[in-house]
Amino acid sequence: MLALVTEPAVPHSTRVADVPEPEGDGVLLRVLEVGVCGTDREISEGLFGVPADGSSLVLGHESLAVVERDGHGFSKGDLVTVTVRRSCGHCLACEEGAPDSCLTGDYSERGITRLDGFARELVIEDPEQLIPIPAALGRLGVLAEPTSICERAIRHALTIGGRQPWQLERALVVSAGAIGTITTYLLRLAGIEVWTASLEPSSELVSASGAHYVSTTNTSLNELKTETGGFDLVISAVPDAQLMADSLGLLRRSGVACLLGIDGRPQAVSIDGPVLGLDAVLENRVLFGSVNAHRQDWLAAVASLDRAWCLVSDICRRSGTSARFELVSDTFRSSTRLGASNGCQTPPHQVR
Numbered sequence: 001m002l003a004l005v006t007e008p009a010v011p012h013s014t015r016v017a018d019v020p021e022p023e024g025d026g027v028l029l030r031v032l033e034v035g036v037c038g039t040d041r042e043i044s045e046g047l048f049g050v051p052a053d054g055s056s057l058v059l060g061h062e063s064l065a066v067v068e069r070d071g072h073g074f075s076k077g078d079l080v081t082v083t084v085r086r087s088c089g090h091c092l093a094c095e096e097g098a099p100d101s102c103l104t105g106d107y108s109e110r111g112i113t114r115l116d117g118f119a120r121e122l123v124i125e126d127p128e129q130l131i132p133i134p135a136a137l138g139r140l141g142v143l144a145e146p147t148s149i150c151e152r153a154i155r156h157a158l159t160i161g162g163r164q165p166w167q168l169e170r171a172l173v174v175s176a177g178a179i180g181t182i183t184t185y186l187l188r189l190a191g192i193e194v195w196t197a198s199l200e201p202s203s204e205l206v207s208a209s210g211a212h213y214v215s216t217t218n219t220s221l222n223e224l225k226t227e228t229g230g231f232d233l234v235i236s237a238v239p240d241a242q243l244m245a246d247s248l249g250l251l252r253r254s255g256v257a258c259l260l261g262i263d264g265r266p267q268a269v270s271i272d273g274p275v276l277g278l279d280a281v282l283e284n285r286v287l288f289g290s291v292n293a294h295r296q297d298w299l300a301a302v303a304s305l306d307r308a309w310c311l312v313s314d315i316c317r318r319s320g321t322s323a324r325f326e327l328v329s330d331t332f333r334s335s336t337r338l339g340a341s342n343g344c345q346t347p348p349h350q351v352r
Contacts, residue, residue: 003120004059008049019058022124028068029123033142035062037178039112052116060119061111064133064142072127079133081144082125085109085292100152100292131298137306147301148293150183153258155297157233160286161256168192168232172250175237176203179260183235184211186304197221225250239263249275251285259289
């Protein structure tokens with residue numbers, strides 16, 4: 001069968017190649033869709049990734065598949081997506097079913113680190129890793145993986161904010177790329193007033209959600225804070241360490257800032273002294289990072305997508321957010337989704 005194969009650390013080695021059909025126990029899946037993002041691009045460019053066996057790796061970590069035969073509680077024809085990160089098997093977090101919080105870094109990830117991905121015709125998968133997709137959601141189920149990243153970030157932010165009396169009323173999302181746009185929609189579904197800031201002059205997709213779009217070409221983030229009085233929640237989904245650090249200064253009292261972008265470039269960043277040494281302490285502000293997703297975040301992602309399928313369908317239609325994966329004799333067709341410049345969380349030059 002055909003697959004999209006690369007050799008991690010070897011730039012531009014990505015190719016369509018014949019690979020063996022899967023064997024072993026588990027649920028047999030036929031892949032219908034894969035999402036293509038910055039992670040895949042960086043692996044293809046030799047900047048990231050760990051081979052699954054020998055020197056090669058099948059790409060594709062965002063998936064939508066159909067069950068090919070009955071078994072393990074699933075029926076032929078069921079739509080599913082599949083989790084990406086797998087347990088290291090020897091840390092407290094993984095033992096408790098939370099590989100998204102792995103304490104060793106020895107986890108594996110489909111299509112990224114030590115496990116072949118989904119950019120192939122057939123896959124056999126552990127039924128414990130499958131996430132059912134409602135039939136009505138259809139091909140939009142391929143968005144479950146990036147949406148799960150956003151769900152985890154929001155869940156952790158709410159947990160941190162909720163450590164004390166706190167009310168989330170006003171949020172800022174920095175980035176109108178894939179992660180930023182999906183985060184905006186999730187917050188709007190929760191009834192939060194949202195400002196989304198990015199470099200582009202406008203964003204029809206952001207505005208369609210009911211969020212306030214702000215072009216940072218015309219209005220700086222500091223100016224936005226002055227205008228609004230600051231934010232209860234800031235989610236920074238840009239691969240820029242300085243902008244990440246600036247998030248702490250955009251909060252109001254008891255505010256929480258979450259970092260979803262990744263920037264591994266060697267550089268010095270700065271934070272105003274009073275923001276760190278005064279405001280963060282006296283106003284109980286918090287800055288934290290989030291990566292990957294727990295199974296509960298995957299389930300929440302599918303539920304949110306199902307609720308908002310009309311809006312998400314519009315995102316896909318206008319922006320090519322999901323990529324149809326069609327394997328026929330000699331054809332592999334895919335298109336990058338909205339904000340492919342690091343739409344997923346991947347450090348440019350290091351293994352997660």
